[in-house]
Structures are given as structure tokens and as C-alpha cells.
Amino acid sequence: MDALFRATRLVADPEYHWNPRTPNLTGQTIQFWDYLDRRHGGLDYEDVSPHALGRLYVRFHSSGDALPLNTLRHYVARVERDGWVHPATRRMTRHWKRHLDLLGVRDPGLRRDRPLGMSTDEVVDRLASRRLCVDNRRHGGPVYLDGTRWGMPLRKVIGMDGHANYLLVILRDLLPRLVPGRRVLFVYDDDLSYDYALLSRVTGALGARPARLPLGRVPLDGTVRASRYGGWDDVTIDRLSELCRTEFDSTAYRLGMRLYFIAMLKRTSGEPFRLDLLRRALSRAERMVRDAHHGGSPSERAGACVKPSGWVDPYRLTDGLFARRSRPAPLGLLDAVFL
Structure with a gap:
């Protein structure tokens, strides 16, 4: 990404956009924060190494000890209201920033809070007006992005528990920035190709000129794993x-x-x-x-x-x-x- 941005800047005037609220509002992040608070609430994260935090992350995922998201809305509220970040994430982000500096990589704004430009309701209303989503919330159901016009199945973006997944959060951040004809390049993990193909279709229907760049993970001992x-x-x-x-x-x-x-x-x-x-x-x-x-x-x-x-x-x-x-x-x- 750093080489792509810096090289493109030699021939154009690109904007490199990344928002820490996007990962911080995902269910995976919020459930991990809750796990840390419940199981390791006494930790002073300033004294915990990044490697140890990584091991706690692995332990959380292997434990099955994740609470339902509808019980964790207080975390979402703090992020939405104040841009709050858990101390463990603040610790790890500072560590990443130090390594970005050593590598000479431009910081995309790891610690710069940016409130999202649209609310969940505003995004759903805008998509529904273009027949790009199916909103079943008034019946107690989920919300789906609707790509059926392109032969793509419905993709749930708000569950029955009311939690919005990362695609909806991206759209909250992205839609206010879209103007007709603006080029947008999505760079993402190859495992998420279907979601970003749908996101590309949706933003194209809203007037953007999207392109995609999936990045593969590096195998370790012949195996690709998260x-x-x-x-x-x-x-x-x-x-x-x-x-x-x-x-x-x-x-x-x-x-x-x-x-x-x-x-x-x-x-x-x-x-x-x-x-x-x-x-x-x-x-x-x-x-x-x-x-x-x-x-x-x-x-x-x-x-x-x-x-x-x-x-x-x-x-x-x-x-x-x-x-x-x-x-x-x-x-x-x-x-x-x-x-």
C-alpha cells in the first residue's frame, strides 16, 4: 500500500483513506475487548508485550468465550460517541506505529479518530432508495445488501441482534465521500473478495468508478491461516x-x-x-x-x-x-x- 500510494502520487493526487473506527466497531474486536475485560481485567497493558497480546488474541478465539453482541452495545456506544479505544488496542497501535516509522511506511492514521460521516439509518435509507438493500428491521429481521441484479446473493450487513458488520461501517464512512465519477480503489484481504466485489458494485451504482486490489496472505510452512x-x-x-x-x-x-x-x-x-x-x-x-x-x-x-x-x-x-x-x-x- 505504501509503495502504491507513493508511486501514484508521482502521477496523480490520490487520497489514502483509512479509519480506525471501522475495525473498532466490528464484532470480532468488541468481543475480544470484552474477553480481556472479563478474564484479564487487572492487566496493565503498558506492561504487556505485543507478543503476549497476540497470544491472548489466539487464546480468545480458541476459547469459545465470546458473549453475544447484543450484550456488548456499551462498547459500540463508547466508540461511536467518543472514538474510545481499548487500552490493549492503544498499546498495540503504538507498537505498529513504531514499526511503520522504522520501515518508512506512511502512517494512514492509526491513532487519528475520525467520526463516521453517516449514521446506520442514513446509509440504509440511501441504499433502500436505490433498491440496493433489503431492510427487515421493522419486522425484527436483518438488513441485507442486495446484489441480486448482478447475480449476487443477499449479504447480511445488520443482524437480528442489531449489530452492523464491517461492510455497513465502511459504507457509513465512504458514502459521504463519493461524488459522481470519482475513482475508488479498494485494497483488501483476498479472503474478503466476495464482499468487496459487492461493495464495488454498490459504489458503482452510486456513481463511483471503483477498482479492486485483493492481497493474498503469506503462507507459513505451506499453510495460509489467519x-x-x-x-x-x-x-x-x-x-x-x-x-x-x-x-x-x-x-x-x-x-x-x-x-x-x-x-x-x-x-x-x-x-x-x-x-x-x-x-x-x-x-x-x-x-x-x-x-x-x-x-x-x-x-x-x-x-x-x-x-x-x-x-x-x-x-x-x-x-x-x-x-x-x-x-x-x-x-x-x-x-x-x-x-
């Missing part, structure tokens, strides 16, 4: 940063991580994570920075990689950089996009 199942102890960002930065300087670390996760693993991450290949990418980055030259236009190189929907393809751009083994990399492009 973080809630564990198995990540040896490949956390703490561990990778420690291993890389003891041998390479910060510039090689920034570029090498991008070369590995963009050019070598690609978008779909079909190959499993390999520390030896990451080290090879860092060595390559070290040489690339040492031999970089001052010629060439960064905007021209980025412009050659623009997709029809208007954004610069970071995979094509990075592949071109990585493949030029016999020619020094242009320093201007490295500075503008990768460092």
Missing part, C-alpha cells in the same frame, strides 16, 4: 526487524523488505515465507542503494506502470526495479517510492 490461529511466533514484525537490522542498516532494511514482499512474494504470495530469501533481498537492496544513480524521472517510470483505473501498479514497478541487475537503480525513484 493470525487468530497462531503459528506466527517466529515471524512477527519484532522478530523480523531484529534479525534484519542487526545485519543491515535502516535504508537496506526499508528497501529490502519491499523487494521481498512485493517483487519476490508477489500479490498472491504463492510461495511460503523464507528467511533466507528475505536476507537475499536485503543484500540486493544494500547493493542497489550503493550503486544508485541520479538519472531518470521517477514520474516517468511510475507513469509507465499506471493501471487503466488510474493507480500505479507497485508489483510491475518493483519487478522492473528488481530485474535491472545490470543497470543501477535511479536514486530519485528509490527515494520517492521505496525509502
Whole structure:
């Protein structure tokens, strides 16, 4: 995302939008916060390591100890009213911010609270007026996004318990920002492709020009799994940063991580994570920075990689950089996009 945004900024004026209220209003987050408060209420999260918080997250998901969402509305109310964030999440977010800084990654606003632009009722009313949702709340039922006109099944966005899922929260944040003809690029986990295909159809029906970029997860030991199942102890960002930065300087670390996760693993991450290949990418980055030259236009190189929907393809751009083994990399492009 960082390479995509910075490269696109060389040829256009994009806006990078991310809102912490979106994940903080999801059922998974709220139920985890409640679990921490009930089972570990005495913890001082300032003294809990991010790794230990991750282990608590895995333990929560394996415990089956999640309360119904209709009993946890006080968490939703605090987030909606004050932008409140649980101390465990504040602790982890500060940790992520530190690593973003080490990697030279632009902070999308991890700690900047943004009230959502529309209420749930306003979004449902707007969608219903365009026949884009089915609202059964007056009968005690759920609300569905309606993609049947495109051959897509109904997708529940508000349950019978009244809880709105992440799609409805995204629409609350996004719809006030849509203007006819505006290009929107959705970047998301590949596991959510159906939801984002529907979201793309809905925003297109409302006048936007949407495009999608699904990102695959990186296999560990040949298996792709969510973080809630564990198995990540040896490949956390703490561990990778420690291993890389003891041998390479910060510039090689920034570029090498991008070369590995963009050019070598690609978008779909079909190959499993390999520390030896990451080290090879860092060595390559070290040489690339040492031999970089001052010629060439960064905007021209980025412009050659623009997709029809208007954004610069970071995979094509990075592949071109990585493949030029016999020619020094242009320093201007490295500075503008990768460092």
C-alpha cells in the first residue's frame, strides 16, 4: 500500500483513506475487548508485550468465550460517541506505529479518530432508495445488501441482534465521500473478495468508478491461516526487524523488505515465507542503494506502470526495479517510492 500510494502520487493526487473506527466497531474486536475485560481485567497493558497480546488474541478465539453482541452495545456506544479505544488496542497501535516509522511506511492514521460521516439509518435509507438493500428491521429481521441484479446473493450487513458488520461501517464512512465519477480503489484481504466485489458494485451504482486490489496472505510452512490461529511466533514484525537490522542498516532494511514482499512474494504470495530469501533481498537492496544513480524521472517510470483505473501498479514497478541487475537503480525513484 505504501509503495502504491507513493508511486501514484508521482502521477496523480490520490487520497489514502483509512479509519480506525471501522475495525473498532466490528464484532470480532468488541468481543475480544470484552474477553480481556472479563478474564484479564487487572492487566496493565503498558506492561504487556505485543507478543503476549497476540497470544491472548489466539487464546480468545480458541476459547469459545465470546458473549453475544447484543450484550456488548456499551462498547459500540463508547466508540461511536467518543472514538474510545481499548487500552490493549492503544498499546498495540503504538507498537505498529513504531514499526511503520522504522520501515518508512506512511502512517494512514492509526491513532487519528475520525467520526463516521453517516449514521446506520442514513446509509440504509440511501441504499433502500436505490433498491440496493433489503431492510427487515421493522419486522425484527436483518438488513441485507442486495446484489441480486448482478447475480449476487443477499449479504447480511445488520443482524437480528442489531449489530452492523464491517461492510455497513465502511459504507457509513465512504458514502459521504463519493461524488459522481470519482475513482475508488479498494485494497483488501483476498479472503474478503466476495464482499468487496459487492461493495464495488454498490459504489458503482452510486456513481463511483471503483477498482479492486485483493492481497493474498503469506503462507507459513505451506499453510495460509489467519493470525487468530497462531503459528506466527517466529515471524512477527519484532522478530523480523531484529534479525534484519542487526545485519543491515535502516535504508537496506526499508528497501529490502519491499523487494521481498512485493517483487519476490508477489500479490498472491504463492510461495511460503523464507528467511533466507528475505536476507537475499536485503543484500540486493544494500547493493542497489550503493550503486544508485541520479538519472531518470521517477514520474516517468511510475507513469509507465499506471493501471487503466488510474493507480500505479507497485508489483510491475518493483519487478522492473528488481530485474535491472545490470543497470543501477535511479536514486530519485528509490527515494520517492521505496525509502
